[in-house]
Amino acid sequence: MKQGVDYTLNIVNLIKPDSLYRVGMRPAMFSAIDAQNGIGWRRTGEKIAYYDNSYETEGGQPYYTLTFTLSFPHDADAATSHTASPTLTQTCQGFFDLAHHAAQQLPRDSEVDPMYHLVRQRVPPS
Numbered sequence: 001m002k003q004g005v006d007y008t009l010n011i012v013n014l015i016k017p018d019s020l021y022r023v024g025m026r027p028a029m030f031s032a033i034d035a036q037n038g039i040g041w042r043r044t045g046e047k048i049a050y051y052d053n054s055y056e057t058e059g060g061q062p063y064y065t066l067t068f069t070l071s072f073p074h075d076a077d078a079a080t081s082h083t084a085s086p087t088l089t090q091t092c093q094g095f096f097d098l099a100h101h102a103a104q105q106l107p108r109d110s111e112v113d114p115m116y117h118l119v120r121q122r123v124p125p126s
Contacts (some may be wrong), residue, residue, distance in 0.1 A: 001072040012053055014064040021050040021066055033074045045070045 001007065009027075019025075026043040034040075045068040055063040 003073065003077065004071055006038050006069050008047070008067065009067045011066045012055060012063060013059060014050075014066055015057065017052070017062075019050040019064070019066070021048055021068075022078045027066075027068050027070070029070065029072075031073050031077050033077050041058065077079045 026048060027045045028041045029044045031039065048066075050064060050066050050115050052062045053065045057063065084102040
């Protein structure tokens with residue numbers, strides 16, 4: 001990608017009939033160069049639209065398109081996503097919260113491991 005050039009991106013295989021993009025949410029962008037200066041994922045993009053298109057799933061459900069225009073801050077550097085990636089800390093916290101909730105559902109005297117029910121498998125001890 002070239003710095004300062006406007007690019008229009010179309011993501012055509014989305015399945016949610018409604019989206020926060022219709023009420024102002026913007027796509028996320030990450031720049032490795034900017035990350036060296038403490039800038040991580042940030043919201044960007046102009047001319048953002050979310051609408052149904054002419055494609056359908058095998059079950060006949062319509063696909064939706066997210067289209068937006070953006071320019072990259074540096075040559076050959078940025079990555080863009082229609083949603084920001086969670087951090088490792090956020091992912092681990094999510095698993096902890098799920099395991100905690102599962103443990104709350106078990107009888108007090110239960111010896112069942114709630115993480116087993118969360119991931120549906122056990123790793124054998126080494």
